Amino acid sequence: MGVCLITGNIANEGKYKFTWDFIGDIKSGRPNLGFTTRLEVYRLMQYTLRDALEQEVGTKTADRIFYNAGKLAGTEFYRMVIVNAPDLNTFIKKCQDALQAMGIGILRIEKSDLENLSFILTVSEDLDCSGLPDIGFVVCTYDEGFIAGLLEAFSGKKFHVVEIDCWCTGDRTCRFTADLIR
Template sequence: MEQILGQIAKIKREKLGTEIPLLLFRALRHYTHFYASDLLGEKGANILLFNAGKTLGEDIGKSIHDDDLNQYLKNVAEFVEKEKIGILKLVELSDSKMVAQLDECITCSGMDNIGKRICHFEVGFVAGLVEHFLGKKVIARETKCNANGEGVCEVTVYFS
């Protein structure tokens, strides 16, 4: 997978550049979920997006790795903001869990309240970043979501 990430990072478009409008990203993201739900059911689609995010998180973790936790977290936050995924803030870190909030989430910031949490890809992404650093499996849950009317996206990661 790391090879794929390297190839993606090299992509250049001479006239159009490397950025796409948020509207197009969201259309691709949300229609992919709708299609996957038709094929796999809602839970299957959520797992698919989570696992895709987790794989990307692991690969990004390798590329921005630092043995110092504080520096690693800084690298992660800088990457997330630079790539316009959102603004990542660590709000809690203990021996048993980590809570991170993603403000201006690429998937759902500014959406109407649809009454459910939908940032499965982002939760997987955070889980992958944490698993890479710790070298062990974690449990990650979305504990707040803009699309659920909660004002921010939040991921809680439990260390196993």
């Protein structure tokens, strides 16, 4: 993903307030190694970070931080990658294509209740847990937030997203519920 958007000062209110400048010009930065890396590296980064966070602030707060980070990512992902989706079907199609193209996961819709704005969706072969052992609890907190961010950026409405099935609960695909927050 060679996106480089100059928005002015990289650090604004906080030192690491997110902008796409933090994605940078990968093409010029890694002319030899390119855009991709190994999934193990991604997971190493994530789970060591979660470990450190948990030790500092506890499990609940660490999960909340991770959820919010995922939500921020989802919002930005819609803004820069999905861009403009005029209707739900187009939005889903664009998300499916983008997630697959970037190797994030295989997105599928199980149910969509447009009247109540309630959805059940699955992400197979996802980044966070595919191939992980059954440890008795779901771990794709970041994905929960990511999905919530995507839906909110598309619809303008807030959603509560919960993972109900995960490799870490012995399943073979990550399943999420997404419900409108009224």
